[in-house]
Amino acid sequence: MKRRGLCALIVSLMLLTMISIAPGTAAALESPGVRLPISNLYPSTDLNIKIPVLPVISESISIKAIPLYRCWNGTVHWYTTNAQERDSWLASGFTDEGITCYISPVLLPNTVPLFKCMLYNDMYYATSSAERDAVMGKYGFSYQGIEGYVIPANDTSYGDVNINRWYHPESDHGDGGWFGGKPFVSSAQMDRHHFYQADAANIPGYNYEGVVFRAWDSAEILQKIKVSAPNGGESLKAGDKQEIKWTSSLKGGEMNLYYAIDGAATNGWIMIKEELPNNGSYIWTVPNKSSSNVLIQARWLYYDNETDSWAYANDTSDSVFSIAGSGVLLPGIDPGLNIFKVFPAAPTGLTVTPYLFSRLDLTWKDNSNSETGFTIERKTSGGTYAKIAEVGSNTTKYSDTSAQFGTSYYYRVKANGNFDSGYSNEAPGLLQKFAVMPNIDYDKLIPAAPTGLIAETIPGDPKGVKLSWQASTANIDGYIVERKSGSADWEMSSTVSADKTSVTESGLNTNQSYSYRVRAYKMFLNSQPSNTVVYAPKAGSGNSAGGQLTLDFFIGQGTYRINGAASAMDVSPIIYENRTLLPIRFVTAAIGANIEWFDSEKKVLINQGSTSIEL
Structure with missing residues (x-):
């Protein structure tokens, strides 16, 4: 902390004060019965030392929580504590979703910085420099700065609410996936993003990632200093031992005490003691002053070395008290040096x-x-x-x-x-001469697809299905389950985390067939789809794909029916040399079997449960 200059100034002034005492005074102090001379050695007159005139610190400053706004543009959510920035988003077409929570504008004891990072449209908050550097180095996020200050997720002693995070993976922008021969969408169209809110709800299409930090649910006062003694009306005498008392909303930080005589605006604040522990009490030796207009000010400071930032709060006595001076300057008593500790507000x-x-x-x-x-x-x-x-x-x-x-x-x-x-x-x-796309072989980054997808009935739920698959062999973030009915387009029906290899879905229509497949994803990269299974719930039976199933194929037509529901094929049944040939892949898919082609052996292997057929 920057006090070396202050200490040197104080020591110099004290030495000059002692030098200015008349010869023989030091010896006289050691002799009993000798009356000390009346002395009025003040730096601004006797020593002719000029102290710069500094702004007067206000009577009371507290620290209040500020809102973290959330906005939505139909694709992603963005967050800010800057009302002007929020208003600019709203003017560009975003929707105001209100206040996510309240956070501290400055670093306080028991809080950590909330680092903001961005990748395309995705806004990500980290609560440690290690986490921030990890997402920057591993995924390519760019660091935007500190949004504010929050409480670590595991510290339930402070704050009012847990803030939860979800992740929405990038949607599949084509039936072939990101690398099915179709171009990438522009960064403005990407909808992969992280979502933050206090309510730990189940949000369809989002992966829940847990509590990431704690905050406050209102714009409450986070740090307030209150001087309780002397607080007005007291009559003190020079040399008295007076206890200065204060209260602090927070533990930690340091306390700095000052007093002013006959108006701080005129004479400034005079230092009592700096860098005190914030324990609520200090014994003050009342100086040799005479005034009926004295105030005490307590200034709280908290400094964080990692971010090199300050937090500041103060309070002043509610009203004045008096000091009766003795007219004698006792050795070691503060001679009235005006010392200021004024910090400009940070940009x-x-x-x-x-x-x-x-x-x-x-x-x-x-x-x-x-x-x-x-x-x-x-x-x-x-x-x-x-x-x-x-x-x-x-x-x-x-x-x-x-x-x-x-x-x-x-x-x-x-x-x-x-x-x-x-x-x-x-x-x-x-600073770049021109924009350069990184030379990245994205094909090597695509995760391996899951395999062995099967569909099973859910006992007691004729409108439900349980899907299970073999895990991807890659390091992934999770799985996307896709579904379609008939010739409709594939749609994402649910997502699960990387440690899950099954999911249940309910609310299906009976006597209608559904096709399912699963993809693994890593960041915004989706794998190729797994094998496709067809599931047809039947009213009143509660059966699975292994129950009664009727398949209708038509020669020369690219559609077939599963329990009466039409489904598309990419090849038609034919009659060849008086034999009817069916595309077996669609037969096995309808009954929930897995089919594989081994090119080296020129054979087909069909598996369903413990049954295997080789062709």
Whole structure:
């Protein structure tokens, strides 16, 4: 913490004060019965030391939770604590879905940063730098900065609500999948995204990922300091031992105590003691002052080394109290040095935008009215921050013309003054000559398809089906179950996590056949589909595909019927040399059997349960 200069100033002034005492005073202090001379050694007069006039800190500052807004554009959900950013989304066609929760605007004890990352349309929140770096390195997310501060998911001592996360995988944009010969959809059309809310509901089409952090359910006061003594009306005397008392909503942090005589706006705040533990009490030796207009101020500070950020709250006595001075300056008593501890408000909303191919433009919001300027710092990925420029007060932009092509930079800004503010959010920037698609062999990234899909009846539920399959051999995120009826298009009917190899579905129509298949997915990449099974629930029987089944094939036609329901085929039955030839693949699919072709042996293997047939 930046107090070395303060300590040096205090020591220097104390030495100067002692030097100014008349010769022989030190010896006189050791002799009983000797009256000390009346002394009024104040730095602004006797020592002619000028203290800069600094802004007066307000009487009371508390920390309040801020809303995390959620918006929806029909495809993905986006989140922000910035009301102006939310309004710009709404103006572009998003729908306002209200407030997800409330989070802290500053780092407090028992909170962690909420790191925001983006990949295409997907907005992802991480609660540790390790998690943030992992999704950036493994999946290609870009870091957007710190949204605010939340409580770790496993800490139930703080906060009001659990915030849950779901994942919506990318939809299949064609019957052949992403790599079935059809082009990719544009990034604006991608609907894979993460969803956050307090209610742990079952959301169709989304994979539940659990509680990811805790927050608050209203804009409550998170940290409040209250001075309780002396709090107005007390009559103190110089040299008294007075207990200064305060309460704090939060444990942790440090307390800094000050007093003011005859108006802080006129004479400023005088330091009592800094860097005290926030334990609610300090014994103060009342200084040798005379005034009926004295106030106490308690200033709470919390500093986080990892993010280099401050949290600040304070309170002042409700009304004045009095001090009766003795007219004698006792050794070791504070001579009245005015010491200020004023931190300009940190800038926020830092963004970095490439301008053509020549520079990176930085903009930020100025939240202080007392800064003397701003410092801009930059680092490369994995490096350390270094100052690259300073700009004057009330400036909210800077152009970095020294940025090199193809180098990823990170920027932060702080306000300067008698003391520096905390840093803004961290913002990334990259200057490129032109957009280059990464040279990635996506075919090697496609996960292996699941196999051996079968459909079984659910006892007591004639409108239900249980689907089971053999797991994919790849490292995947989960499975997508697809369904269609007749010649309709395939649609996603459900999803399950990677550790599941079965799912049940209900609400099917009886006397209607359904085709099912399963895909594995990893991020936005879907595998090829598994084998297809056809299931036809029958009213009143509760049977499975192994019950009564009627198949109707027609020579020369590309459709056949399963229990009267039409279904499409890609080949027609024919009569060849007085023999009727049927496409056996559609027969085995209808009865729930698995069929495989072995090219090296030129044979077909059909399996259903414990029965195998070779052709």
